[in-house]
Each structure stands twice: as structure tokens, then as C-alpha cells.
Amino acid sequence: MDDDPTDPGAPSPGDSSPGGRTAVVEIRGLVKDYGRVRALNGIDLTVHAGEVVGFLGPNGAGKSTTIRCLLDLLRPTGGTMRLFGRDPRTGGVEARRRVSYVPGELRLPPRSTAGEILDSVARLRGDCDPARRADVTERLGLDPHKAAKGLSTGNRRKVALVSAFMSRADLLVFDEPTSGLDPLLQQVFRDLVREAKARGTAVLLSSHVLAEVQRTADHAVVLRQGRIVARGTVDDLRGNAAQRVEAVFPGTAPDLGAVPGLADIRTDGRRLRARFTGDPAPLLDALARHRPTSVEIAEPDLDDAFRDLYTPHADDTAARPPEAHA
Ligand SMILES: Nc1ncnc2c1ncn2[C@@H]1O[C@H](COP(=O)(O)OP(=O)(O)OP(=O)(O)O)[C@@H](O)[C@H]1O
Known part of the structure; x- marks a missing residue:
């Protein structure tokens, strides 16, 4: 993304960017x-x-x-x-x-x-x-x-x-x-x-x-x-986020823990909820094998995209100047 001329952080010489935008x-x-x-x-x-x-x-x-x-x-x-x-x-x-x-x-x-x-x-x-x-x-x-x-x-x-x-x-x-x-x-x-x-x-x-x-x-x-x-x-940022998956099965929801890209799996009786990123084919195959009565795969919104970004990380302590650690 650093080379993207539309990147709001990309340097532009003087008052105008190479594309002529001010x-x-x-x-x-x-x-x-x-x-x-x-x-x-x-x-x-x-x-x-x-x-x-x-x-x-x-x-x-x-x-x-x-x-x-x-x-x-x-x-x-x-x-x-x-x-x-x-x-x-x-x-x-x-x-x-x-x-x-x-x-x-x-x-x-x-x-x-x-x-x-x-x-x-x-x-x-x-x-x-x-x-x-x-x-x-x-x-x-x-x-x-x-x-x-x-x-x-x-x-x-x-x-x-x-x-x-x-x-x-x-x-x-x-x-x-x-x-x-x-x-x-x-x-x-x-x-x-x-x-x-x-x-x-x-x-x-x-x-x-x-x-x-x-x-x-x-x-x-x-x-x-x-x-x-x-x-x-906004689309780039949303694209990085996990989709939300919800499926309901005729009997108890199956264990789909082995499906690549499926995370935060929660089951409640016949209902399974999870977040998903990556190639959807293995997920769709796994769901189809268990014959769900309904499946919903929702596009992530910015809230999903930023949930991780907003969460403090261990390396955030580097945001303090050295004397603050003394
Ligand atoms: N006058 C000040 N003196 C000391 N620390 C300050 C002062 N103003 C802001 N800070 C600190 O600087 C950091 C950034 O604050 P800032 O108000 O810029 O954040 P913000 O993103 O605008 O937050 P908010 O959405 O709550 O307004 C915070 O850690 C805040 O506690």
C-alpha cells in the first residue's frame, strides 16, 4: 500500500502530487x-x-x-x-x-x-x-x-x-x-x-x-x-476483516474446528457462529457435508475490521519515549 499514489500517507512533493492533485x-x-x-x-x-x-x-x-x-x-x-x-x-x-x-x-x-x-x-x-x-x-x-x-x-x-x-x-x-x-x-x-x-x-x-x-x-x-x-x-480496510458465519443444523452443530480460516467458533445447540477469512471452498464443503438448514455469511463492516486494530498490542509500549520507562 506504501506505493499507492492514493494512499493518504504517501509523500507528495511540494503542493501537488505527481497526479496533479493539490x-x-x-x-x-x-x-x-x-x-x-x-x-x-x-x-x-x-x-x-x-x-x-x-x-x-x-x-x-x-x-x-x-x-x-x-x-x-x-x-x-x-x-x-x-x-x-x-x-x-x-x-x-x-x-x-x-x-x-x-x-x-x-x-x-x-x-x-x-x-x-x-x-x-x-x-x-x-x-x-x-x-x-x-x-x-x-x-x-x-x-x-x-x-x-x-x-x-x-x-x-x-x-x-x-x-x-x-x-x-x-x-x-x-x-x-x-x-x-x-x-x-x-x-x-x-x-x-x-x-x-x-x-x-x-x-x-x-x-x-x-x-x-x-x-x-x-x-x-x-x-x-x-x-x-x-x-x-475503506474497502481495503474492510477487505482485511473476517466475515461473519452463522449456520443452523438439523441436529447438534458439528465441530468445524479443523476448517482453515474459521475462528472464534461458538456453538449453541443447533447453531454455530464463527468468523472466517481466506478461501471459502473448504468452509462451504464442510458446511454442505452436515446439511445445514440455513447458512448466512455476512460481509465484514468496519467494526469487524477495526476490532483488532483498536485492541492494544504488547509493542504499543514502544509509543512511550525512553525516559518514560525509567
Ligand atoms: N493536555 C494534555 N496533557 C497531557 N496528556 C494529554 C493532553 N492532551 C492529551 N493527552 C494525552 O495524549 C494522548 C492522545 O490524546 P488525544 O486527545 O489526542 O486523543 P484522541 O484520539 O483525540 O482521543 P478522543 O477520541 O478521546 O478525543 C492521550 O494519551 C491523552 O491522555
Whole structure:
């Protein structure tokens, strides 16, 4: 996968990749220590214009730290970063004007209404599209007259999302964007991301909600304890995962422990459940021999793919700087 030009971590010279696509975000070897804790240990990440990259990982993996370093809200310990071809530390002001960031934790001025907050954002940014603001406000069902003080978590989230999508930002960065939104509004969010992508906007979508990334991202990067443990297209990542097998037999479920690729086998009376990877022929032969009354083999979803990736491994202790072991 390292040679794949569509790989979100693949290096691209300068602002454009060999394929002519503009690299909006280029992060190489990013390291961040909080005192003796190494939160990031060599992160590589590229996001091109018109691309949606999912940034996945369990709590504490380092997603927010990466984003905060990129936006110059935190000083990195090591590595290089480019935002629209500029170092965020030195050329960041102009580059950051082209970014709209929706953090996970939202603080809104309590005395303003939702509409007044959006007016302020529009004034400060200077790049907002009034027609798009009206459209997104309506689609998300935000009442602009409500005071921020009394807004529910979901309504606060809507204010932040309208402020991002009404801008003409070239990069949208979302941290857990749909927390607090019901499923219908999550669908509206996904539609809005697709429309932004079609306009050529780059989107970095940080989440631990796998379904959200599965439905919107071209690529996903999976982070665990400060390291990237997998990257690729959503289909690639799903392809690595085991399928789920469930079969019901006329009598007690047989012992299929010898079938290659079958794992986590659980039987309960006539029912057998397991996970499966590899060549299906031996499995199908073994099942057929026992004449099941029903068989279901389900495609893995990202949850299956990432169950292993999210689980801490013994070598994760290497994510700590040497002095942390002292
Ligand atoms: N200000 C801080 N001081 C010390 N350690 C911190 C600080 N902020 C984050 N960390 C640690 O850095 C690591 C990465 O945290 P980070 O918040 O970036 O993860 P995350 O993937 O965004 O998690 P979440 O999904 O819970 O927001 C964690 O071990 C966390 O405890």
C-alpha cells in the first residue's frame, strides 16, 4: 500500500502530487510529547483537495492532538507539517483562513442566539455564502432565534456545522462531528460532506464512530496509541476483516474446528457462529457435508475490521519515549 499514489500517507512533493492533485495537508513524522507521555509517535498523513479522509482511532489515540498541531494550537515535538504548502507555525495565519474547524468540545457565547453566532462567524471569516447558510440551516433544522445558553448538545452541534458548511473554506476539519445528532441529521451531515467534496473541498473527519467514516470517507487512517496502524481505502480496510458465519443444523452443530480460516467458533445447540477469512471452498464443503438448514455469511463492516486494530498490542509500549520507562 506504501506505493499507492492514493494512499493518504504517501509523500507528495511540494503542493501537488505527481497526479496533479493539490495536497492540502501534508504531515510527516509528527511527534508530540506531553511531558513524559509520547502522544504521537511518527504520524504521516496527506489530504488532497476534493478528498475525504477518515481519521479513526479509539479514545486517547492522538486524533485531537494531531489536528491541534496542524492548526498551530499545539507545538509539536518533532516532524514536519504543511497546510496549503505552508508551515503552520510560520505561514499559518493565511493558511488557517482557508480552514474551518469544528472541535469535539463546543463552547458558544451564552448570551447570543444561534443566528447571531453565525453572523459573527460570517463577519470574522469573510468568506461565507448566505444562500448556503440558509440551505444548511434549514436542512439541519436549526432555529436561529434560539439562545445559545439553552441549546441542547445536538443544537450546539448544528450551529458549529452550519458555520463550517456555509464557509468557502478549502479544508473542513471535523472532530466527532455527529455526536448528539439523530440518525436523520447524521444522514444530512453525510450529504453535506459529499457536496463539499464535489466542490473540491478537502475534508478531514476524525471520529471513533466507524459507521460515520465508512459512509463518507475515500480513505481512512487508523491511529492507536500515537501510531498509525492501518491506512487505505475503506474497502481495503474492510477487505482485511473476517466475515461473519452463522449456520443452523438439523441436529447438534458439528465441530468445524479443523476448517482453515474459521475462528472464534461458538456453538449453541443447533447453531454455530464463527468468523472466517481466506478461501471459502473448504468452509462451504464442510458446511454442505452436515446439511445445514440455513447458512448466512455476512460481509465484514468496519467494526469487524477495526476490532483488532483498536485492541492494544504488547509493542504499543514502544509509543512511550525512553525516559518514560525509567
Ligand atoms: N493536555 C494534555 N496533557 C497531557 N496528556 C494529554 C493532553 N492532551 C492529551 N493527552 C494525552 O495524549 C494522548 C492522545 O490524546 P488525544 O486527545 O489526542 O486523543 P484522541 O484520539 O483525540 O482521543 P478522543 O477520541 O478521546 O478525543 C492521550 O494519551 C491523552 O491522555
